[in-house]
Amino acid sequence: MPSTDWFRWTHRDSMYNNFKTGIPTFIIKQADYFQSWLIIRLDNAVTIGTLTANELDNVNPEDVAASIRTTNLYATDERNTNLEHIYSGAFPTFEKWIDDGNEVRGISFILKETADYQRIHPSELAEFGYRFGDIESQFVAIHNYASHNDFVTGLPTFTEDEQNYVGALLFKQGFAQTQEIPFLYFVIQKFNFDHLNEQYRTNVILALEMGIDRFSNSPYLSDEEKRRLALAYGNKIFIHDAPASQTEAGRWVQNGDDNHIYINWGQFLDNNGDVNQSALAETLIHEIMHVAGYSHIEIPPNAKSPGCGNTSGDEYFDSPPLRAECVIGNNQSLLIN
Structure with a gap:
């Protein structure tokens, strides 16, 4: 049955x-x-x-x-x-x-x-x-x-x-x-949203779906990176509103087998209170790449993206989490994650 x-x-x-x-x-x-x-x-x-x-x-x-x-x-x-x-x-x-x-x-x-x-x-x-x-x-x-x-x-x-x-x-x-629809649409519904403001749940789901829709055909990630990203969605993931002290747009914290992603909504809301879905999707796929086991150095002072597809050799922008941002809209938003 x-x-x-x-x-x-x-x-x-x-x-x-x-x-x-x-x-x-x-x-x-x-x-x-x-x-x-x-x-x-x-x-x-x-x-x-x-x-x-x-x-x-x-x-x-x-x-x-x-x-x-x-x-x-x-x-x-x-x-x-x-x-x-x-x-x-x-x-x-x-x-x-x-x-x-x-x-x-x-x-x-x-x-x-x-x-x-x-x-x-x-x-x-x-x-x-x-x-x-x-x-x-x-x-x-x-x-x-x-x-x-x-x-x-x-x-x-x-x-x-x-x-x-x-x-x-x-x-x-x-x-x-x-x-x-990708099976991963079902997988992300098992994420824990208990610590997320209910008004933003749909925004998070749709931003996650945006990343899922786009990564498999993207030129910015290798086959192995895509495989590990797909598997990462199946981990135990908790989505939180960020504490007031967090300045980054997103932050990933691991605690044993639990993965916690904190979202700073102040980085995504316009003057009307509407969510920038593309920027949110970039941040979420970036953080899921951390769940997949990828990392990056701290963002250098005055960093400027050379543009998606031109990051080869740049220690920060060519890291898998930063290249994953390019999956969404051929853009690295420069939101700090």
Whole structure:
């Protein structure tokens, strides 16, 4: 059974990127330095809501198939205030929390006009990667079946007897999109943000994603440096607001197996309080290079970057953390890190 983490992380990443939710397809490709995952992005096809655990018959929230089945049955049950006239189904975000003593779960309700429900015979899915009883293969096969039949994508509902039919919600054109994302997008969601001002979490996530998107094809890092950088994202990393005494834009501190990155927001905010995302991305990839085991000398007095691509022989600007800054926008910001 797939971990519910994949669903939570896809949902969260989609929200960070201005969608209402997202769902994995479990279609995975191997790239040079990390896997890429094909995910579904949803916005105008869904309404985000909540249901209590009691409304969902206290289904085990870590049971993927049972949670999806129960949520779909609830959304299409005529007893639930005619929801079946509004929604073609629903999908759990696999987020849950306690509200006023009740366990509450996040739900994406799928609007009826955006997706068709179909009962598909397993034999029709065999050529698309379907394997009986394999949850992940249902996601793969239904996406492939849907795209082959002029839908954008599709999702299993687990509401049918799989011996006879597979239930699927198939999204019409214009109501969903798919995107390949680096697996490292999921990895960075395991960073600890407890010591970061919540208002900046999205900025940090998107700045980290900017670095991940750009380093693999960059000419400024060697293959070995890229490999070590990709691995470094999997370390135990804590992101902090910097103390008032910190003058650097970013600082990395190691404590045993824990890596702490401190961000001085005063270095990144303009007069309107907006964050310079490119500068933040440069600083974060610089600090992750420290996590990867690379270092540099102290910045010399009156230092001036010779420009990305022209740093050969410069002890400071040609160090891996400084060259990594060039990955973001062909620039070394000269923020002190």
